[in-house]
Amino acid sequence: MSLLQVSHLSKAFGGVQALDDVSFELPAGQLLALIGPNGAGKSTCFNTINGQHKPDGGAVLLDGQDIAGLGPRRISRRGVGRTFQVSAAFHSMTVLENVQAALLSHHRKLGQLWRPAARYYRDEAMQLLQQVGMASQVERACGVLAYGDIKRVELAMALSSQPRLLLMDEPTAGMAAHERNELMALTRQLVSERGISVLFTEHSMDVVFAFADRIIVLARGRLIADGVAADIRRDAQVREVYFGS
Ligand code: ADP
Ligand code: MG
Numbered sequence: 001m002s003l004l005q006v007s008h009l010s011k012a013f014g015g016v017q018a019l020d021d022v023s024f025e026l027p028a029g030q031l032l033a034l035i036g037p038n039g040a041g042k043s044t045c046f047n048t049i050n051g052q053h054k055p056d057g058g059a060v061l062l063d064g065q066d067i068a069g070l071g072p073r074r075i076s077r078r079g080v081g082r083t084f085q086v087s088a089a090f091h092s093m094t095v096l097e098n099v100q101a102a103l104l105s106h107h108r109k110l111g112q113l114w115r116p117a118a119r120y121y122r123d124e125a126m127q128l129l130q131q132v133g134m135a136s137q138v139e140r141a142c143g144v145l146a147y148g149d150i151k152r153v154e155l156a157m158a159l160s161s162q163p164r165l166l167l168m169d170e171p172t173a174g175m176a177a178h179e180r181n182e183l184m185a186l187t188r189q190l191v192s193e194r195g196i197s198v199l200f201t202e203h204s205m206d207v208v209f210a211f212a213d214r215i216i217v218l219a220r221g222r223l224i225a226d227g228v229a230a231d232i233r234r235d236a237q238v239r240e241v242y243f244g245s
Contacts (some may be wrong), residue, residue: 001064003028003197004049004165009058009068011041011048018044019055020221026165029195031188033208036218037241042201045218046169049199050082051075062165076106081163083154083171091143095134095153098142099125102157128156131193132186148179152186159190168200172207180204184211209233217241 002025011019018041026032034042047053049060051072060068067075090098103121129135132152137145142153151171158166168187172180184202188211191198202208208215209229217225217238224237232238 002026003063004199005059005061005064006045006049007059007061009045009048009060010056011044011053012056013044017221019048022058022218022221022223024216024223024226026197026199028164028197029191030213031191031198031200031211033212033215034199034201034218035205035208035215039220040218041221042218043169044221046082046167046199046201049075050080050167076161076163079162079164080167081158081161081165082167082169083158085154092141094139094141095129095145096122096125096138098153099128099156099160102160106161124160125156128159129153131159131190132156148175148182151175151179151183155183155186155190159194164196166196166198168198170201170203172202172204177204180207181210187211 004026006025007023009019009022010017022041022045034045036042044053048055048068051067051070051074054069058068059066062078062080067078067080090101093101100121103124126135126138129138132155134149134152134156137149142150145153171187172183175183184207187198187200190196212229214226214228215232216223217232217235219241224241225232225235227235
């Protein structure tokens with residue numbers, strides 16, 4: 001059984017059918033790219049899986065259990081994580097403190113006074129930062145980091161809830177080409193080492209073809225292709241959507 005099974009998922013906003021009968025599967029340990037033109041429904045797909053949107057119809061099965069419409073908190077507890085941007089308010093905190101805060105939040109202890117709480121989860125936070133290659137920068141304020149390094153911290157924060165499925169919506173947006181490749185290589189490594197599954201969106205076809213195990217393509221809310229890079233490259237419908245040929 002696949003870790004994630006999206007089945008006949010539909011979601012409309014007013015007259016816009018953002019998701020139209022979308023079905024796909026994501027086995028454990030796979031890096032799956034979701035691509036498609038702007039407005040295709042990619043973010044809506046993510047937000048429906050993570051519980052921010054309630055679908056109009058269809059199911060989202062995690063380990064065979066329907067989680068559709070459960071709400072973000074409960075879906076996160078079932079093992080679905082997502083990357084968040086480190087908000088500006090957290091830029092004065094150190095790298096280590098940000099990951100500790102994410103761990104505290106996951107363990108529902110964020111309401112406590114921050115200073116005394118900073119003792120907690122230090123080892124776990126250090127371990128996560130080591131995994132994303134940030135061990136040497138833990139005492140730096142997030143606000144002074146290079147953009148690619150902030151993305152690594154965000155990845156460590158997302159991993160703090162120990163997700164089995166990680167959703168990354170445009171993780172490399174705004175990055176230079178070498179930073180994109182580094183972040184995706186790191187993600188690839190986390191998928192292999194932790195056996196987690198990752199669903200990500202990405203504009204660069206080079207990155208998608210280089211790193212994804214499999215690719216699914218949305219256009220106007222409909223899934224038009226599902227396959228490995230070689231299939232997607234020569235798919236007539238995909239070529240039409242992307243190149244008009
Ligand atoms: P993508 O991420 O592929 O660019 P989106 O999922 O953001 O696409 O959007 C799909 C369609 O749904 C677009 O037409 C968009 O305008 C519409 N849409 C998305 N979210 C909302 C919303 N919260 N309210 C109204 N329309 C929305
Ligand atoms: Mg989007």
